[in-house]
Amino acid sequence: xxxxxxxxxxxxxxxxxxxxxxxxxxxxxxxxxxxxxxxxxxxxxxxxxxxxxxxxxxxxxxxxxxxxxxxxxxxxxxxxxxxxxxxxxxxxxxxxxxxxxxxxxxxxxxxxxxxxxxxxxxxxxxxxxxxxxxxxxxxxxxxxxxxxxxxxxxxxxxxxxxxxxxxxxxxxxxxxxxxxxxxxxxxxxxxxxxxxxxxxxxxxxxxxxxxxxxxxxxxxxxxxxxxxxxxxxxxxxxxxxxxxxxx
Amino acid sequence: xxxxxxxxxxxxxxxxxxxxxxxxxxxxxxxxxxxxxxxxxxxxxxxxxxxxxxxxxxxxxxxxxxxxxxxxxxxxxxxxxxxxxxxxxxxxxxxxxxxxxxxxxxxxxxxxxxxxxxxxxxxxxxxxxxxxxxxxxxxxxxxxxxxxxxxxxxxxxxxxxxxxxxxxxxxxxxxxxxxxxxxxxxxxxxxxxxxxxxxxxxxxxxxxxxxxxxxxxxxxxxxxxxxxxxxxxxxxxxxxxxxxxxxxxxxxxxxxxxxxxxxxxxxxxxxxxxxxxxxxxxxxxxxxxxxxxxxxxxxxxxxxxxxxxxxxxxxxxxxxxxxxxxxxxxxxxxxxxxxxxxxxxxxxxxxxxxxxxxxxxxxxxxxxxxxxxxxxxxxxxxxxxxxxxxxxxxxxxxxxxxxxxxxxxxxxxxxxxxxxxxxxxxxxxxxxxxxxxxxxxxxxxxxxxxxxxxxxxxx
Numbered sequence: 001x002x003x004x005x006x007x008x009x010x011x012x013x014x015x016x017x018x019x020x021x022x023x024x025x026x027x028x029x030x031x032x033x034x035x036x037x038x039x040x041x042x043x044x045x046x047x048x049x050x051x052x053x054x055x056x057x058x059x060x061x062x063x064x065x066x067x068x069x070x071x072x073x074x075x076x077x078x079x080x081x082x083x084x085x086x087x088x089x090x091x092x093x094x095x096x097x098x099x100x101x102x103x104x105x106x107x108x109x110x111x112x113x114x115x116x117x118x119x120x121x122x123x124x125x126x127x128x129x130x131x132x133x134x135x136x137x138x139x140x141x142x143x144x145x146x147x148x149x150x151x152x153x154x155x156x157x158x159x160x161x162x163x164x165x166x167x168x169x170x171x172x173x174x175x176x177x178x179x180x181x182x183x184x185x186x187x188x189x190x191x192x193x194x195x196x197x198x199x200x201x202x203x204x205x206x207x208x209x210x211x212x213x214x215x216x217x218x219x220x221x222x223x224x225x226x227x228x229x230x231x232x233x234x235x236x237x238x239x240x241x242x243x244x245x246x247x
Numbered sequence: 248x249x250x251x252x253x254x255x256x257x258x259x260x261x262x263x264x265x266x267x268x269x270x271x272x273x274x275x276x277x278x279x280x281x282x283x284x285x286x287x288x289x290x291x292x293x294x295x296x297x298x299x300x301x302x303x304x305x306x307x308x309x310x311x312x313x314x315x316x317x318x319x320x321x322x323x324x325x326x327x328x329x330x331x332x333x334x335x336x337x338x339x340x341x342x343x344x345x346x347x348x349x350x351x352x353x354x355x356x357x358x359x360x361x362x363x364x365x366x367x368x369x370x371x372x373x374x375x376x377x378x379x380x381x382x383x384x385x386x387x388x389x390x391x392x393x394x395x396x397x398x399x400x401x402x403x404x405x406x407x408x409x410x411x412x413x414x415x416x417x418x419x420x421x422x423x424x425x426x427x428x429x430x431x432x433x434x435x436x437x438x439x440x441x442x443x444x445x446x447x448x449x450x451x452x453x454x455x456x457x458x459x460x461x462x463x464x465x466x467x468x469x470x471x472x473x474x475x476x477x478x479x480x481x482x483x484x485x486x487x488x489x490x491x492x493x494x495x496x497x498x499x500x501x502x503x504x505x506x507x508x509x510x511x512x513x514x515x516x517x518x519x520x521x522x523x524x525x526x527x528x529x530x531x532x533x534x535x536x537x538x539x540x541x542x543x544x545x546x547x548x549x550x551x552x553x554x555x556x557x558x559x560x561x562x563x564x565x566x567x568x569x570x571x572x573x574x575x576x577x578x579x580x581x582x583x584x585x586x587x588x589x590x591x592x593x594x595x596x597x598x599x600x601x602x603x604x605x606x607x608x609x610x611x612x613x614x615x616x617x618x619x620x621x622x623x624x625x626x627x628x629x630x631x632x633x634x635x636x637x638x639x640x641x642x643x644x645x646x647x648x649x650x651x652x653x654x655x656x657x658x659x660x661x662x663x664x665x666x667x668x669x670x671x672x673x674x675x676x677x678x679x680x681x682x683x684x685x686x687x688x689x690x691x692x693x694x695x696x697x698x699x700x701x702x703x704x705x706x
Contacts, residue, residue, distance in 0.1 A: 011695065012694050012695045014688040014690075016691050019695035020698060037699075039652075040655040049634075050628055050629030050634060054643050138608075148293070149292055149293070187599055189683055191564050195602075223686070228684055228686050
């Protein structure tokens with residue numbers, strides 16, 4: 001199985017440790033991982049801002065970089081969602097369709113494709129609050145959302161349950177959006193920050209020492225909020241926890 | 248009139264009032280939670296949503312036929328039916344009906360449509376007194392403010408605010424914010440108008456083609472009083488409100504109040520079918536942009552809306568900015584996708600007042616793909632040159648950089664160098680909206696790509 005690793009631009013630039021954990025975790029699970037060196041971005045920031053035309057260059061490059069892999073895996077729900085559902089600024093053909101179809105967010109790749117049963121190296125003796133980004137939750141359907149009834153399920157929780165010592169605490173509004181929303185965080189700054197403040201306080205009140213998520217962009221925003229509030233709470237990507245982060 | 252609504256600016260004022268936003272957010276979140284409980288008690292809830300969506304889609308794709316059937320049956324019942332192309336025609340028709348009968352006071356139950364048509368100021372200027380009879384609407388009318396929510400119009404007010412408004416306008420004790428006291432005072436104040444008014448007005452939740460009847464769902468009984476006391480009933484109805492048969496009504500009634508307020512049903516579901524002896528019933532069917540919307544491939548789904556407000560209650564942005572910040576009759580997620588059809592420029596910022604989190608779509612009882620429509624409106628607003636120049640230019644630049652591996656790598660280096668070496672005062676400047684209430688991420692010593700090259704390429 002040949003996997004192309006897509007490290008989104010903001011992870012590449014600001015959170016390289018998340019990329020490292022993703023790569024090492026996949027390799028531990030015996031996956032052959034390739035990292036195309038010319039990769040940049042999936043096009044989401046432009047497309048979500050209404051500027052689909054400006055996303056075409058990045059999308060074209062994405063397809064060029066990731067053609068020929070069995071799967072493309074990325075530690076970001078919103079990027080995976082963009083590729084699968086919204087990568088439409090460029091002409092669609094079988095190559096583009098194959099790349100789009102084969103793109104997975106890390107958690108769903110581990111859960112659905114690899115069907116990981118054990119993570120013997122993983123131990124995280126902390127109280128954590130789980131934040132499932134909205135793209136991972138409602139678009140990729142990685143867990144039961146509170147809006148829709150039925151039996152509970154959660155792919156990220158199923159994976160976290162294989163981590164020794166971890167204790168998951170539940171905030172009052174577990175699947176309320178944290179207010180990042182891409183360029184929303186800047187152009188709608190007042191509401192974005194208020195949502196972020198409410199989110200980190202909710203987790204803190206539930207007793208979380210860490211907020212763990214498969215979406216680093218949400219965490220980047222929440223971390224910025226918590227630091228400004230002077231809140232004692234830490235942030236970690238799920239790839240780091242599953243890869244056996246020892247903190 | 249054509250000035251762009253600045254949602255972000257309005258929201259910052261809303262957020263500054265700490266007690267208000269805390270109450271507003273919690274009150275609406277409680278409604279959302281109640282809705283979850285109610286819907287989960289019905290095993291076939293998702294089936295009901297699909298059914299409701301299918302009935303609406305069928306009706307909308309056969310709209311002319313069902314409207315004409317409705318008209319025929321309403322006339323058979325003894326009602327008079329009028330057709331209004333737009334808001335101006337609607338207002339004129341209503342004025343003509345009222346003037347011809349010498350009406351000077353109109354008691355009115357809730358109707359978003361008449362707000363959409365700006366009927367109240369139009370009639371007011373022509374000497375007709377309008378009295379809103381729904382409690383929330385009456386509060387807003389007395390405060391000379393539009394409703395901020397489709398279902399709970401004064402939800403942005405605390406009871407102490409209501410005490411102030413009533414103290415100023417209907418003579419209650421402004422320091423007494425006891426809820427039963429305030430509600431009873433409004434009741435006593437409004438009752439005489441029912442007796443005085445020569446006409447009553449309602450909107451409609453549903454118009455049934457098969458029977459020609461108008462269905463209104465309320466919790467206060469004010470619609471019935473408005474219709475049954477005066478000798479003239481005018482019902483203003485958007486053309487998308489028609490449903491084919493009475494048997495379809497049950498599907499919507501089961502969904503409506505559960506979605507809106509988390510209650511199984513409204514206190515009263517009134518079927519207005521015919522005028523009583525010696526009275527008149529007029530029905531005004533209003534288009535006002537709906538036919539045009541029906542022709543929009545990406546947006547006609549929004550016409551399925553039954554105005555339950557569930558998308559407002561669940562919307563984390565709406566709860567933290569308040570309905571008035573949208574500057575339109577329709578606020579929240581449904582407003583965001585309807586408003587641009589009325590005035591693209593004026594409402595061009597609204598589709599960006601969303602994180603695209605999708606909760607609205609998941610609660611919508613008629614399965615409108617609200618957040619997908621928001622995404623599509625963004626593309627149209629950009630194509631039609633209505634994006635702020637700063638954003639447009641930023642995206643053009645970002646698009647160029649992200650299309651080129653070399654430019655991208657230079658930018659990553661520059662960003663990290665900037666974060667590492669620039670003094671805090673340079674990073675947290677007024678132009679950095681991110682940094683106003685948040686810390687910026689720390690500079691990474693090297694990018695992932697650099698790490699990869701260093702640690703992997705040597706092997």
